[in-house]
Amino acid sequence: MPGDLAVFDRQVALVGLPGDPSCLMEITSPLLIAGLCTLFERCWLDAGHRRQPTPRQYALVALLCAGLTDAAAARRLGVSERTVATEVRALMDLYGVAGRLQLGLALASTMGDLATLLPPRPGPAVIR
Structure with missing residues (x-):
């Protein structure tokens, strides 16, 4: 322009x-x-289409790209599986894509290093 x-x-x-x-x-x-x-x-x-995902959406995408299932990602984020599905749908709407593969391709060029977005892994429970 x-x-x-x-x-x-x-x-x-x-x-x-x-x-x-x-x-x-x-x-x-x-x-x-x-x-x-x-x-x-x-x-x-x-x-x-240049709106940015929320921090939770970034973390969710990082977890899914790391190979976690929706259920595992939900546990890691402390949300329900339904929330994960809702967030994935919101991301697909945001980027105007029809499926997860298309979403991954759309996000690949815009999100940078996903490893920095991963939430901390919960540690072992300590019993005192």
Whole structure:
């Protein structure tokens, strides 16, 4: 996207260059304005998918990627299996995917090192 973009009645566009807000170009070509509007709409839609998962969702994804089952991940996080299923569904909705494999692919490029997100493993019970 350009630095700044304002379109008026889809007939006139003002485009600012990144880093120089004082430099504006006026565009009146219908073809260029249509292209700028399409570019803006695509960026707007993509921005909706850039929301970040919650810390618990990050921890859940890390546990699932580490090979834990939903039940084991639920125990580790101290939540119910239903909560795990709800969180996975929320993540799939957030990223606009239909299944866990697609979710994994969508998250692979955005979550970084999952090992740092793992909650601490519960230690052995100490009886005194």
